[in-house]
Structure formats: C-alpha cells, structure tokens
Amino acid sequence: MRLFNRFKFAFMGLSWLMRKDTHFIVHLMFGVLAIILGMVVDLDRTGWLFIISAVFLVLVTEAFNTAVEAAVDLTTDKYHPMAKAAKDAGAAGVLLAAFYAAIIGLLVFIPYLL
Numbered sequence: 140m141r142l143f144n145r146f147k148f149a150f151m152g153l154s155w156l157m158r159k160d161t162h163f164i165v166h167l168m169f170g171v172l173a174i175i176l177g178m179v180v181d182l183d184r185t186g187w188l189f190i191i192s193a194v195f196l197v198l199v200t201e202a203f204n205t206a207v208e209a210a211v212d213l214t215t216d217k218y219h220p221m222a223k224a225a226k227d228a229g230a231a232g233v234l235l236a237a238f239y240a241a242i243i244g245l246l247v248f249i250p251y252l253l
C-alpha cells in the first residue's frame with residue numbers, strides 16, 4: 140500500500156508538472172522531437188542510450204528545479220539572498236542539463252544528417 144501511494148503521489152507530481160509547468164512542457168516537447176528524429180534517422184543502440192539519457196536528465200532536473208522553487212516560495216515571499224541562491228542554483232542545474240542535451244544531440248544526430 141505504501142508502495143502504491145508512492146507511485147500515486149509521483150504520478151500526481153508528474154500530472155501537476157505537465158499541467159502547470161510551462162518549462163517542463165517545453166523540455167518534454169523537445170524530448171519528443173528528439174525521439175521522433177531518432178526514429179526517422181534510425182539511431183543505433185548507442186545513439187538511443189545517449190539521447191534517452193539526455194532527455195530524462197533535462198526532465199528530472201526541471202522537476203527538481205520546480206520543487207525547489209515551490210519550496211522557496213512557500214518559505215518566503217520576501218527578498219532573501221538564500222532564496223535567490225536556492226532558485227539560481229536550481230536554474231543552473233537545468234541549464235547544465237540543457238547544455239549537455241544540446242551537445243549530445245549535435246554529436247549524435249550530425250553524422251546521420253550529413
């Protein structure tokens with residue numbers, strides 16, 4: 140039952156992200172595009188491993204960033220340097236994941252597209 144609840148709450152979180160978090164939806168759309176492109180060019184196994192890992196890494200970091208933002212907003216609605224540090228660090232995590240995904244996308248797809 141506890142295991143079932145953990146899944147239930149996790150899916151509620153996923154549903155919330157897909158309804159309310161525009162950034163998550165944009166990342167999800169880029170991920171779906173990358174997967175469609177992978178099917179079009181018929182990626183090999185290694186290509187799929189990197190592309191799917193990059194897509195999930197971006198989605199996971201965005202989910203945690205949204206969680207950090209929500210927790211910070213719950214703690215204070217006033218300016219606080221630690222609130223800024225927490226939110227900026229969360230945003231940096233997403234940025235790093237997005238850079239990683241862009242580099243992987245270029246390295247994997249360019250040889251197929253040339």
Ligand SMILES: Nc1ncnc2c1ncn2[C@@H]1O[C@H](COP(=O)(O)OP(=O)(O)OP(=O)(O)O)[C@@H](O)[C@H]1O
Nearest residue numbers: 162208215216217218219220222223224226227230
């Ligand atoms: N309470 C706060 N104290 C200090 N700085 C804050 C605070 N809230 C937000 N900031 C600063 O403003 C930036 C943007 O915060 P905001 O809450 O608008 O998040 P966001 O990245 O625009 O995400 P979203 O659009 O999903 O709300 C933060 O990265 C941080 O630098």
